[in-house]
Amino acid sequence: MPTDAVLRELLVRQLDAWLPAALHRSRRATLALAYAGADAGGADAALRVVGEHADRLRGFRLTVLVLAAGDETLPARLGAVEATLPAEVAVHVVPGDPARLPVALKAAGAAGAPLLTLAHGAAPTPALLAAARSGRPADLLLATAPGAPLRPALDAAGFPLVAEVDLLTAPVPQGSGDDEGLRLAFATGSDRSLQAFKDALWAVGGATGVRYRDPADPQGRAVDVAPEADPGPLARELLAELARRGPRTVTELRRFALTSTLYRAADATRALTGLLDAGVVARDPGHGKLGGDVLVSAAEPAGPAA
Known part of the structure; x- marks a missing residue:
């Protein structure tokens, strides 16, 4: 499916950003890839990314866990790539399926060191999320069917930063029950990791025909x-934020875009420029320059003509 291709590319890009940071922070790290009845092709791609960093792994220990059921060719495929590592x-x-992830992570001694987890098709149970949160730091890519929001469960699990997006192949009104695609959440404690995810999100997907939808958008608009x-x-989301909370600085609105929408901080600057030009x-x-300390507010409506 096109959404699987997008998810695979997001994993590759996130891993490419995560691994150098993990190498800098610790002498060990864990990459956990868990699939529930889904194509585990992303595991092959992930190992190839690890291989691209082989010259930097001396003196480091990287454990790669792959949990999957029903893919009989997976061990042989991964074995061929592993032989080059x-x-x-x-x-x-x-x-097995992602429900076994807590036990597998505990056996691997993943707690307390950098941990990047992909859970595809997994129910966001407290046990699974707690296991994914056990890394220091911990990053999680969670993919499920479109439906209930993932943010509340991830907030409850202690992830400080969460981004959610629907990956749609046939966009329909949100909540209709006819969605075709994935709901994807990225959870982390690092602004840099969140920014890397957002950069990857907007760099992939267009050529596959997949469109995005912000689960926080009450109108459920799909975007190219x-x-x-x-x-x-x-x-429109920035205007709604100003209506809810009153005047905000550019820095606050950029952070709102990064942490509460599917957009990046830089996108907020462009959106604000358009709103200012329109007099909204x-x-x-x-x-002067639209710097971080500039205060932005909804424009006062024009009074009646004299």
Whole structure:
């Protein structure tokens, strides 16, 4: 499915950003990939990314856990890639679905060191989320069918930063029950990791025909994917935020975009520029660079003509 291709590319890009940071922070780390009745092709791609960093793994221990059921060719496929990896990388293929992830992570000694987890098709149970949260730091990619929000469960599990997005192949009104695609959440404690995820999100997907939808958008609009996102939908979300909370600085609105929408901080600056040009919002001071300390508020409606 096109959504699986997007998820695989997101995993590859996130791993490529995560692994150097993990190498810098610790002498050991764990990559956990758990699939519930889904194509585990992303595991092959992930191991190839690890191989690209082979020259930096000396003196480091990377454990790769792959949990999957029903893919009889997976051990042979991964074995072929594993044979090209340095001795510092240990790959363990564990039969079973993501429900076994807590036990597998405990056996691997993943707690207390960098941990990147992909759980595809997994129910976000407290046990699974607690296991994924046991890394220091911990990053989690969670993919389920479109439906109930994932953010509340991830907040309850202690992830400080969460992003949610629906990956749609046939966009329909949200809540209709006819969605075709995935709901994807990324949970982390790192602004840098969240920004890397958002950058990857907007760099992939367009060529596959997949469109995105922000689960927080009450109108459930599907948006096209491009490296430079259409600022219109974000502009509406920024206006709604100003209506809810009153005047906000540019820094606060950029952070709102990063942490509460499917957009990036840089997208907020472009959206605000458009709103200012249209006279929909006002700024203080009224002129100069649109810096982080500039205060933005909804523009006062024009009074009746004299």
